[in-house]
Amino acid sequence: MERVKEPCAPAEPEAPAESGKTRIQARNEARILDAAQEVFAERGFRGATVDAIAAKAGMSKPNLHYYFKRKSDLYVAVLRRTLDIWLEPFAELDPEGDPEIELRRYIARKLDMSRLYPDASRVFANEMLQGAPQLRGYLAGELRELVDRKAEVIRHWIARGVLSEIDPHHLVFLIWAATQHYADFDPQVRAVLGKRKLGEQDFADIEESLCRIIFRGLLP
Amino acid sequence: MERVKEPCAPAEPEAPAESGKTRIQARNEARILDAAQEVFAERGFRGATVDAIAAKAGMSKPNLHYYFKRKSDLYVAVLRRTLDIWLEPFAELDPEGDPEIELRRYIARKLDMSRLYPDASRVFANEMLQGAPQLRGYLAGELRELVDRKAEVIRHWIARGVLSEIDPHHLVFLIWAATQHYADFDPQVRAVLGKRKLGEQDFADIEESLCRIIFRGLLP
DNA sequence: CGAAATTTTTACCAAATGGTCAAGAAATAA
DNA sequence: TTATTTCTTGACCATTTGGTAAAAATTTCG
Numbered sequence: 365m366e367r368v369k370e371p372c373a374p375a376e377p378e379a380p381a382e383s384g385k386t387r388i389q390a391r392n393e394a395r396i397l398d399a400a401q402e403v404f405a406e407r408g409f410r411g412a413t414v415d416a417i418a419a420k421a422g423m424s425k426p427n428l429h430y431y432f433k434r435k436s437d438l439y440v441a442v443l444r445r446t447l448d449i450w451l452e453p454f455a456e457l458d459p460e461g462d463p464e465i466e467l468r469r470y471i472a473r474k475l476d477m478s479r480l481y482p483d484a485s486r487v488f489a490n491e492m493l494q495g496a497p498q499l500r501g502y503l504a505g506e507l508r509e510l511v512d513r514k515a516e517v518i519r520h521w522i523a524r525g526v527l528s529e530i531d532p533h534h535l536v537f538l539i540w541a542a543t544q545h546y547a548d549f550d551p552q553v554r555a556v557l558g559k560r561k562l563g564e565q566d567f568a569d570i571e572e573s574l575c576r577i578i579f580r581g582l583l584p
Numbered sequence: 585m586e587r588v589k590e591p592c593a594p595a596e597p598e599a600p601a602e603s604g605k606t607r608i609q610a611r612n613e614a615r616i617l618d619a620a621q622e623v624f625a626e627r628g629f630r631g632a633t634v635d636a637i638a639a640k641a642g643m644s645k646p647n648l649h650y651y652f653k654r655k656s657d658l659y660v661a662v663l664r665r666t667l668d669i670w671l672e673p674f675a676e677l678d679p680e681g682d683p684e685i686e687l688r689r690y691i692a693r694k695l696d697m698s699r700l701y702p703d704a705s706r707v708f709a710n711e712m713l714q715g716a717p718q719l720r721g722y723l724a725g726e727l728r729e730l731v732d733r734k735a736e737v738i739r740h741w742i743a744r745g746v747l748s749e750i751d752p753h754h755l756v757f758l759i760w761a762a763t764q765h766y767a768d769f770d771p772q773v774r775a776v777l778g779k780r781k782l783g784e785q786d787f788a789d790i791e792e793s794l795c796r797i798i799f800r801g802l803l804p
Numbered sequence: 805c806g807a808a809a810t811t812t813t814t815a816c817c818a819a820a821t822g823g824t825c826a827a828g829a830a831a832t833a834a
Numbered sequence: 835t836t837a838t839t840t841c842t843t844g845a846c847c848a849t850t851t852g853g854t855a856a857a858a859a860t861t862t863c864g
Contacts, residue, residue: 388811388861406714410631414852426854427812435852464803486713489768493706493713494626496771503775511776528804533777534793535802538762541769545761548709551716555723556731557753573754581801582755583684584748608831608841634822647842649823 393431395421397445400438405483408490409439440498443491446484447502449477455510459517463527468575471539475574478547479567485547511536542574613651615641617665620658625703628710629659660718663711666704667722670697675730679737683747688795691759695794698767699787705767731756762794 399421403412414435418428432438453473457466478485491499515532522529546553546562554562605613619641623632634655638648652658673693677686698705711719735752742749766773766782774782 408628408631411628490713492769492772493709503772508776528802530797531793534790537765541761541765542758545757549712552712552723556728570754573751577750577758577798579801579803582748582799644843
């Protein structure tokens with residue numbers, strides 16, 4: 365039943381392929397995750413149908429169930445993948461670095477994610493709106509610890525006198541809210557700006573405006 | 585068929601009761617709207633079931649359908665009610681006022697809404713996440729015009745020299761994102777802060793932190 | 805090749821769900 | 835009271851949906 369193969373070369377030519385997985389397995393699981401992210405993003409967990417995900421992944425529903433037994437498994441898998449991507453640049457904030465440079469880089473990377481992977485952001489937002497039934501534990505555990513650690517970094521900057529006295533947590537929330545807004549509320553943003561799509565230049569403008577306000581403030 | 589009554593006193597004792605509506609009608613429609621807002625908020629449009637809404641409103645499903653023919657009618661009604669509430673304080677931004685006072689008041693009122701009517705915010709967020717199928721027209725019409733008008737107010741402040749040069753639209757987005765975040769991402773905020781519920785004091789702190797960053801900036 | 809494991813498909817439930825209909829219960833008006 | 839309108843309900847239906855079983859097709863490997 366379980367695969368016991370792979371006695372050959374360890375280095376795979378294509379996808380990183382978590383060891384213990386067939387080429388087909390890796391490819392199809394990736395396809396399914398991508399399709400699921402799209403569908404979950406635009407319909408929410410309950411609104412997404414396994415049929416729609418399967419169709420978008422180019423396979424039949426029973427075939428999809430061969431890889432992910434339950435719809436919720438798939439949902440959690442999508443969320444975990446998103447979190448892995450999101451965590452990284454946040455964890456890199458360096459207490460010895462210059463806050464303006466460090467935070468600007470973080471904001472830029474977070475905006476990149478909103479631009480490049482808006483669906484990931486939307487699935488996460490959806491999970492929050494529903495009360496985070498799947499991520500509750502993660503939020504109160506891993507995430508909270510990470511944020512607390514980074515709050516220390518911010519306090520360190522304040523103590524060094526290179527940052528104004530502000531509540532680190534609310535600063536983090538502000539950055540998260542502002543950057544994710546452009547993915548999650550994209551229809552509103554586009555409608556108000558009168559644009560058909562937000563391009564690279566738009567996001568460059570967003571970064572500039574956002575950083576100007578956050579670092580220098582509104583008052584002259 | 586259609587009601588043609590009400591030849592009596594115009595002043596109703598209780599609910600404002602849109603004219604042309606029975607006491608029972610007004611009461612039940614309000615109950616249904618409140619229930620619908622709750623259910624839509626936590627399950628999204630497709631995830632919400634008419635049964636659940638009817639149950640929460642304390643009536644049977646066919647009875648609910650007597651007041652709202654289709655589930656989507658109900659959804660739109662909830663959204664419109666939210667928008668009416670949200671628009672008001674934004675429209676009040678006064679170009680002749682002091683920007684710090686005007687914007688601070690607006691931020692405070694917007695935070696009040698996140699605290700008092702978080703479900704309304706979540707239903708709206710949900711609609712955005714799904715691509716705003718119901719509000720598309722409204723966003724590109726009414727809302728865009730209003731925002732453009734208020735962008736002029738902000739430019740007026742800049743021209744008067746009482747505000748730094750920033751892009752008015754992105755300032756508005758920043759305020760919206762930051763304030764709504766505390767309703768929409770409530771589970772994450774609570775988990776990270778380690779609080780069971782955000783109270784009035786928490787929101788006072790939020791207002792203070794937010795305004796400090798937005799007006800004075802992070803740099804000392 | 806041929807056997808074993810893996811992958812895919814066809815056919816199919818049982819439950820949930822949006823919505824309807826016709827009849828009955830309450831109000832309301834005359 | 836009686837007639838009329840408004841409100842509520844139980845029974846019901848067509849469709850959708852998550853999920854399964856088992857056989858068929860394909861790949862892998864000795």
